[in-house]
Amino acid sequence: xxxxxxxxxxxxxxxxxxxxxxxxxxxxxxxxxxxxxxxxxxxxxxxxxxxxxxxxxxxxxxxxxxxxxxxxxxxxxxxxxxxxxxxxxxxxxxxxxxxxxxxxxxxxxxxxxxxxxxxxxxxxxxxxxxxxxxxxxxxxxxxxxxxxxxxxxxxxxxxxxxxxxxxxxxxxxxxxxxxxxxxxxxxxxxxxxxxxxxxxxxxxxxxxxxxxxxxxxxxxxxxxxxxxxxxxxxxxxxxxxxxxxxxxxxxxxxxxxxxxxxxxxxxxxxxxxxxxxxxxxxxxxxxxxxxxxxxxxxxxxxxxxxxxxxxxxxxxxxxxxxxxxxxxxxxxxxxxxxxxxxxxxxxxxxxxxxxxxxxxxxxxxxxxxxxxxxxxxxxx
Numbered sequence: 001x002x003x004x005x006x007x008x009x010x011x012x013x014x015x016x017x018x019x020x021x022x023x024x025x026x027x028x029x030x031x032x033x034x035x036x037x038x039x040x041x042x043x044x045x046x047x048x049x050x051x052x053x054x055x056x057x058x059x060x061x062x063x064x065x066x067x068x069x070x071x072x073x074x075x076x077x078x079x080x081x082x083x084x085x086x087x088x089x090x091x092x093x094x095x096x097x098x099x100x101x102x103x104x105x106x107x108x109x110x111x112x113x114x115x116x117x118x119x120x121x122x123x124x125x126x127x128x129x130x131x132x133x134x135x136x137x138x139x140x141x142x143x144x145x146x147x148x149x150x151x152x153x154x155x156x157x158x159x160x161x162x163x164x165x166x167x168x169x170x171x172x173x174x175x176x177x178x179x180x181x182x183x184x185x186x187x188x189x190x191x192x193x194x195x196x197x198x199x200x201x202x203x204x205x206x207x208x209x210x211x212x213x214x215x216x217x218x219x220x221x222x223x224x225x226x227x228x229x230x231x232x233x234x235x236x237x238x239x240x241x242x243x244x245x246x247x248x249x250x251x252x253x254x255x256x257x258x259x260x261x262x263x264x265x266x267x268x269x270x271x272x273x274x275x276x277x278x279x280x281x282x283x284x285x286x287x288x289x290x291x292x293x294x295x296x297x298x299x300x301x302x303x304x305x306x307x308x309x310x311x312x313x314x315x316x317x318x319x320x321x322x323x324x325x326x327x328x329x330x331x332x333x334x335x336x337x338x339x340x341x342x343x344x345x346x347x348x349x350x351x352x353x354x355x356x357x358x359x360x361x362x363x364x365x366x367x368x369x370x371x372x373x374x375x376x377x378x379x380x
Contacts, residue, residue, distance in 0.1 A: 002035045003102065004379070005061075005127075008110035009042045009091075011083050013214065013245065013270055015295040016110055016134070021049055022185035023108075025056050026372035035376075038104070042091060061102075063094045088115045099125055106130060106155075106379050117150050128155035130379070133164060134184075136290040136313060139171060147173050156378055158182040160292050161314045180378050185371035186298040187363065207237045210281040210305070212274055212296045213288065215246030215267075220310075220332065222248070222255055224287040227337045229259045235345075238282070240265045243274060278303035283344060289331060291315040298366050301359040306352055308344055310337075323347075325359040 004027060008020045024037035038059040039046060046060050096119055099107065108130045109116045120129050131154055137143065157179045159165045165179045209228070213219040221242055228240045242252075242265070249267065256265045271277065274296070278284055284300035286309040291297070293315025300307050307326040311317050322328035327344045330336035347355075364370065 001033070002031075002106070002379075003104035004035055004037045004106045004108065005099075005102070005104040006037065006039045006108050006110065007095075007112070007116055008039070009087055009112050010045055017046070017049060018295065019184045019186070020110055021053055021058070022188050022368055023371060023375065024058050025053070025188065026185050026368040026375070028056055028058060030369060030372045031376070040095075040098070042087065061098070063091060063098060084112055084114075087112055091115055092119075095119065096123065099127055103127060108132060110134075114146065117146055117154075120153050121150050128379075129153070130156045130158060132158050132182075133168065134160050134292045136164075136292065139167075139173075144171070144173055151175070151178065154178065156180055158378070160184050161318055163314050163318060164292065180374075182374050182378065183365045183371060184293070184295070185368045186295050186366040187302060188368055207239060208277075208281045209238060209240045209283055209285055210243070210277050210300075211240065211285045211287065212243045212277075212299075213286075214244050215242075215248040215252060217248065218289055219244070219246075220287040220289050221252055223332055223334070223337075224285060225252065225255055225259070225261065225265055227287075227334050227341075228265060229261060230334070230338060231341060232261070232264055238264070241268060241277065241281075242266065243268050243271045243277060245270045274299065275303055278305045281305060283308050283327075286310060286312075286316065287337075288312050288316075293319050293366075298363050301356070301363050304356050304360075306344065306356060307359065308340060319362065323355070325355055325362050327355075 006020050006024060008016055010017055020039060024039055027035045027037040036059065038061050040063055041060045042063050050060055092115060095115060099119070104127050107116065107127045110132045113131060116129065117131070151174050157168065157174050159168070159179065159181055160183060162181050165181050168174050168179060169176050211221065211224055213221075215221060225240070228238075232238055252267060256262060256267075278300050283306040284296070286294055286297055286307070288294065288310060290313040294309070297307060297309060297316065297319065307320070309316050309320055309326055309328055310331040311320065311328050312331045320326045320328050322340070323343065327340045329340035
């Protein structure tokens with residue numbers, strides 16, 4: 001049996017853990033017992049996922065001999081860097097020992113990548129290391145140096161978008177032969193089931209605009225609220241509902257209050273089941289400055305929700321086509337946003353239906369089976 005270990009310690013509610021879980025599920029489900037995926041847990045951060053996905057019988061391996069919980073801070077760049085450094089210090093020796101003892105055939109690195117890469121540089125392993133690069137990482141001197149010095153020892157580098165792969169190649173960080181574009185396994189059909197009762201209870205929501213994501217600068221919700229303040233003057237029945245938590249929450253509250261939108265714009269906090277919100281909305285809006293590709297875009301499409309999105313860097317720019325599978329506006333451009341919203345408003349039901357059907361076809365590459373086929377092509 002081939003052992004595949006996943007490394008993705010996280011300190012906040014982000015999309016990456018879902019990608020890791022779904023990747024492990026795809027290996028467990030389709031390999032017919034030939035591959036055993038294992039997710040490494042540090043400080044009990046995977047406990048909720050263990051409960052929610054226990055039917056899949058995934059293996060979670062504790063890095064330490066005893067279970068414990070730590071509340072690392074993700075409030076701002078500086079504090080999050082301190083948290084990552086603490087993870088580095090407490091995990092260095094335990095991770096080294098675990099890899100030497102268990103000798104997995106493959107070690108897939110998603111988050112907190114510095115530690116395993118430094119181990120790879122200084123020690124020899126039988127394990128093949130696969131580095132997953134997603135988001136929009138800062139290509140600073142330190143990161144570029146670290147990636148370059150381990151480029152010969154790393155087995156493969158995977159990215160979720162072609163533009164990220166091209167950037168790594170053009171900056172001469174990794175060779176073209178090392179890099180594979182591997183789409184995230186976002187679509188697990190079991191996660192998109194919703195009861196008729198849930199739908200009935202939320203039918204009268206056709207004027208709701210839904211936005212979902214962490215309340216951070218990346219998601220650009222201040223821009224969205226500013227755009228909405230202009231829209232609602234002409235569309236009095238519209239309301240904006242933002243799902244998510246983050247360090248920009250207080251700033252967004254102040255912005256909403258300053259524009260007298262307290263009865264129109266709502267911050268709902270983090271919600272576990274976003275499907276019922278999406279299924280019963282007028283449209284989903286993504287205002288981000290960058291994504292890769294934007295998990296919630298795929299989730300919105302799976303819920304038959306019309307998508308209005310910025311053409312931000314990496315994912316959306318590659319996936320979305322204006323008035324073909326979505327409505328697209330220039331990133332951070334208020335006039336473009338309003339024009340695209342007007343196009344959406346003027347579209348009839350047949351046009352919107354065709355757009356949703358086309359989007360459903362375009363996201364098939366994000367299914368678990370397609371991820372499994374691509375990943376096993378890389379590792380087998």
